[in-house]
Amino acid sequence: MKGLLYKDWALIAGGYKANFLFLLVFYGLLTVIGRMTFLAYAMVFVMGMYASSTISMDENSHWDAYAHTLPVTPGQLVAAKYWLTLLLTAASIPLSFLLIALIPDPKPSPLEAALGLAAACTVTLFYFSFVIPLSYKFGAAKARSWVSISILIVAFGPVLLFTQLPEGVTVPIKSAAASLDATVTATWSETSFTVAVVGALLLFSLACIVISWAISVRLYTRKTY
Amino acid sequence: MTNNAAVLRSVEKRYKDFTLGPIDLTIPTGTIVGLVGENGAGKTTTLKLLCGVNPADAGEITLLGSHPTDPAIRARLGVVFEDAYFYSGLNAEQIGKSMAGIFGDRWNAGQFADYLQRFGLDAKKKVSEYSRGMRMKLSLATALAHNPDLLVLDEATAGLDPVVRSEMLDLFLEFIQDEDHSILMSSHITSDLEQVADSIAYLHHGKLLFHEEKDALLQEYGLLRCSRSQLEKLPIGTVVHTREGTFGCESLVKGRAEVQRLLPEAVCDPATIDDIMRFYSGRDAQ
Numbered sequence: 001m002k003g004l005l006y007k008d009w010a011l012i013a014g015g016y017k018a019n020f021l022f023l024l025v026f027y028g029l030l031t032v033i034g035r036m037t038f039l040a041y042a043m044v045f046v047m048g049m050y051a052s053s054t055i056s057m058d059e060n061s062h063w064d065a066y067a068h069t070l071p072v073t074p075g076q077l078v079a080a081k082y083w084l085t086l087l088l089t090a091a092s093i094p095l096s097f098l099l100i101a102l103i104p105d106p107k108p109s110p111l112e113a114a115l116g117l118a119a120a121c122t123v124t125l126f127y128f129s130f131v132i133p134l135s136y137k138f139g140a141a142k143a144r145s146w147v148s149i150s151i152l153i154v155a156f157g158p159v160l161l162f163t164q165l166p167e168g169v170t171v172p173i174k175s176a177a178a179s180l181d182a183t184v185t186a187t188w189s190e191t192s193f194t195v196a197v198v199g200a201l202l203l204f205s206l207a208c209i210v211i212s213w214a215i216s217v218r219l220y221t222r223k224t225y
Numbered sequence: 226m227t228n229n230a231a232v233l234r235s236v237e238k239r240y241k242d243f244t245l246g247p248i249d250l251t252i253p254t255g256t257i258v259g260l261v262g263e264n265g266a267g268k269t270t271t272l273k274l275l276c277g278v279n280p281a282d283a284g285e286i287t288l289l290g291s292h293p294t295d296p297a298i299r300a301r302l303g304v305v306f307e308d309a310y311f312y313s314g315l316n317a318e319q320i321g322k323s324m325a326g327i328f329g330d331r332w333n334a335g336q337f338a339d340y341l342q343r344f345g346l347d348a349k350k351k352v353s354e355y356s357r358g359m360r361m362k363l364s365l366a367t368a369l370a371h372n373p374d375l376l377v378l379d380e381a382t383a384g385l386d387p388v389v390r391s392e393m394l395d396l397f398l399e400f401i402q403d404e405d406h407s408i409l410m411s412s413h414i415t416s417d418l419e420q421v422a423d424s425i426a427y428l429h430h431g432k433l434l435f436h437e438e439k440d441a442l443l444q445e446y447g448l449l450r451c452s453r454s455q456l457e458k459l460p461i462g463t464v465v466h467t468r469e470g471t472f473g474c475e476s477l478v479k480g481r482a483e484v485q486r487l488l489p490e491a492v493c494d495p496a497t498i499d500d501i502m503r504f505y506s507g508r509d510a511q
Contacts, residue, residue, distance in 0.1 A: 003326020068278040071300035
C-alpha cells in the first residue's frame with residue numbers, strides 16, 4: 001500500500017506541480033480580492049480530482065495491467081486511490097480555511113466556513129464515490145460522461161418522478177414533509193439543524209466511499225486486459 | 226522448491242474473435258522456455274493468464290506451486306510486458322521507491338541501483354526521456370531487483386540493438402545459473418531463443434503446436450530442397466509443408482536423419498525456428 005500511495009503521490013506531484021501553483025495563485029487572488037468564497041470551497045474538489053486522475057494515468061501507461069502481477073491484492077490496489085482521495089481532500093481543508101481567513105472583513109464566520117467546507121467535502125466524496133468505480137468499469141474518459149448521467153439521475157430523478165405521481169400519492173407526502181418541517185423548526189435552531197444536516201451528509205458521503213470501494217474492488221478483480 | 230515453475234493444464238481463454246487453447250504447457254524449474262508464434266497467436270494472452278492479469282475461462286494454472294491470484298506468490302514473480310509500465314512522468318529512482326514499498330523486504334534497493342548502473346540508466350531521468358531500449362532495461366531491472374524465482378518476459382528484447390540484446394541474453398543465462406530460477410520468454414527474435422532457450426513452445430492460431438527441447442527440435446526438423454519426384458518417395462507425415470519454385474521444392478520435414486537416409490542425393494539442412502514457423506503458417510494458410 002505504501003508503495004502504491006508513493007507512486008500515485010509522485011505522479012501527482014510531478015504532473016500537477018505547475019497546475020497546482022497556478023490554481024493556488026488564481027483561486028487565492030479571486031477568493032481574497034474578489035471575495036469569491038466558493039472558489040476556496042472548490043479547491044477541495046480540485047484536489048480530489050488530482051487523486052482520481054491517477055486512474056487514467058495508470059490506464060495510459062498500461063500500469064493497471066502490470067499491477068496485477070505485483071504482490072498486492074485488488075483491495076489494496078483500489079484502496080490506494082480512495083486513501084489518496086481522502087488524504088488530498090483532507091489536505092485541502094486547511095488550505096481553503098487559510099484562503100477564507102485572508103479575506104478582508106466582513107469575512108464568513110468560522111462556522112459558516114466550516115459548514116461550507118463540510119458541504120464541499122461531501123460533494124467531493126460523493127462525486128468520487130461515483131467516479132472511481134465507473135472509471136474501473138468503463139475507463140477514466142468514458143466514466144466522466146457516466147458520472148454526469150448518474151448524478152443527474154440521482155439528483156433530479158426523484159424530483160421528476162415526484163411530479164409524475166398522482167395527487168393521491170403526492171398530497172400525503174407533501175403534508176408529511178410540512179409537518180416534519182414544523183417539528184424541526186420548533187425543536188432545532190437554524191444553525192444546529194444546518195450543522196446536523198451537513199454532518200449527516202458528510203457521514204453519508206463517507207459511507208458512500210466505503211460502498212464505492214467495495215464495488216470498485218469487484219470491478220477491478222473482474223477487469224480483463 | 227517444486228520441479229516446475231509453472232504449469233498450465235487445459236487452459237482456455239475465449240474472446241469474441243479469438244480463442245486460446247486448450248493449452249498444456251510446463252515451465253520446468255531452472256530452464257528457459259521460449260514462446261514463439263505469429264502475431265496474434267496468443268503469446269501475450271498466455272503470459273497474462275500465467276501472471277494472473279486475466280483469469281482463464283477453463284483449465285488450471287499453477288504458478289510457483291500456487292495460484293496466480295495469490296499475492297504472496299506474485300512476490301516471487303518478475304514480469305516485463307512489452308507495453309505495460311509506469312507512467313512516463315516518473316523516474317527510475319521514484320519507481321524504485323514505489324517498488325520497495327510494494328515488495329517490502331524482498332526488494333533489494335542496492336541490486337536495483339546496480340542494475341541501473343550496469344545498464345547505464347540515469348536514475349534521475351524521467352521514463353519519457355528514455356529510449357525504448359532504455360525503458361526495456363528499466364523494466365528488466367525492476368523485474369529482477371526482488372530476486373524473483375520466475376521471470377516472465379513478453380518481447381523483452383524487441384527494439385534493442387544487437388549489443389544490448391546480447392548483454393540481456395547473458396543476463397538471462399546468469400539468472401538461471403543456480404538452477405532455482407526459470408524464465409518464460411516470448412520473442413519474435415527467434416535467433417535469441419536459439420541462443421538461450423532450453424525448450425521452445427510454438428503457439429499457432431491459439432493452439433500449442435509443440436513444446437520440445439530446443440536441441441531435439443533443431444535436430445528433428447530439416448529444410449529439404451529436392452524435386453517433386455524425390456519428395457514423393459518420403460513416407461506420409463514426414464513433410465510438414467512444401468513450397469514449389471522454378472528450381473524445385475523446398476519442404477519442412479520431420480525426422481531429418483531419416484530423410485537424409487532416404488534421399489542421400491538431396492540437400493536437407495537443419496531447420497531454424499523461423500523456418501519451422503514459416504512453413505507451419507504456410508501450411509495453414511493453404
